[in-house]
Amino acid sequence: MNLTPIKGRWQHYRYLLLFLLLFAFIQPGTAQTTSDEFRTRPFLLAINRPEGSLAYTYLSLIYSEVFKRLNMAFEIKYIPLKRGFENVASGKLDGETTRVFTYQDSHPTLIRVTESLYSTNVSAFALSDVKLQLHGWNSLIGHHYKVEYPRGVYISELNLNKVVPPEHLSMIKTATQGIKKLLIGRTDIFIDDELVVYPLLDSLKDFSANTVHKIGVMQPVPLYMYIHEKNKWLEPRLSEIIKEMKDENLMKQYRKIVFNF
Structure with a gap:
């Protein structure tokens, strides 16, 4: 029996499969970050409250502890709300400090961290x-x-x-x-x-x-952290850490320190 045509077809399908797999990984905007990337740069978070404000201080305390437990460096950048979204949606920044639950409904490139930060x-x-x-x-x-x-x-x-x-x-x-x-x-x-x-x-x-x-x-x-979809691998651990901190009453302690109520 001559198996050459069958082998030829198999080679064709194998190359086609490899091409499709490669295409899936190199589409613009879909490449995921890795833990290795954050060894060489900080995780960049947009905040809509100016540096020096009490809200900025409060969120800085929260995220300092979050990223300490992640063993990752981070940086908070003050950017007005609309421009902040544009920077995160495009992947220039890695996430936003606080948004409401329904924000994800109209912003499909962002991932809501399941556990809320505070209300x-x-x-x-x-x-x-x-x-x-x-x-x-x-x-x-x-x-x-x-x-x-x-x-x-x-x-x-x-x-x-x-x-x-x-x-x-x-x-x-x-x-x-x-x-x-x-x-x-x-x-x-x-x-x-x-x-x-x-x-x-x-x-x-x-x-x-x-x-x-x-x-x-x-x-x-209730307010939630949002991250760009390229960082979605971090979501389970972020949610776990935020829940741990709430169980330890840290959010209320930070609020008392900063706002005195």
């Missing part, structure tokens, strides 16, 4: 003479207040666009600018993370004779 409240703030009380996003329906929030805060953007008319809704680059505009009466309500706003109220108490108070919690929010 906070997204709350509404106004001048002390404003007697309005809010309870969740829908409580803004029907009002005509000028509402502002920091650009790139996904959960605020998602919900406020549903309940506040466009002509009454604005974004600001930083929370500091938002509180200052509130204090001088250019806006009526400012919405952001309590852990960011409360320290600012203390630091800006001499900026204006006006004072600001909380008028309601819009939503309690």
Whole structure:
């Protein structure tokens, strides 16, 4: 029996299989990092709070312990929210310090670390003479207040666009600018993370004779670390370490140290 045609076909299929396997590994954007790569460079994390802020300090304490347990170097880079996402989505940076649970739904190149870091409240703030009380996003329906929030805060953007008319809704680059505009009466309500706003109220108490108070919690929010898909091999260990730290009560200890509450 002449087996040459069969051998020829087998060689053809073998080369085709090898080509397909090679193609799968060299597609742009799909190459994974390895532990060896992080022996020569730090893991780069985007943060949306400026260096020197209490939120930056709090997250630095958390991630210092996380990466100590990973035995890896890391570096936190302050980048505004939108640009931070673009850098992480493209793989220029390795991850983001905090985002909400649903963030992954619209950002497919990012992987959410399963265990949340901690929870906070997204709350509404106004001048002390404003007697309005809010309870969740829908409580803004029907009002005509000028509402502002920091650009790139996904959960605020998602919900406020549903309940506040466009002509009454604005974004600001930083929370500091938002509180200052509130204090001088250019806006009526400012919405952001309590852990960011409360320290600012203390630091800006001499900026204006006006004072600001909380008028309601819009939503309690668990926050998660996100990593680029090329680093997905790290996710199980990151989740395990974060859970260990929460079980050891470290997140609350760091919060007490930094925020004193």
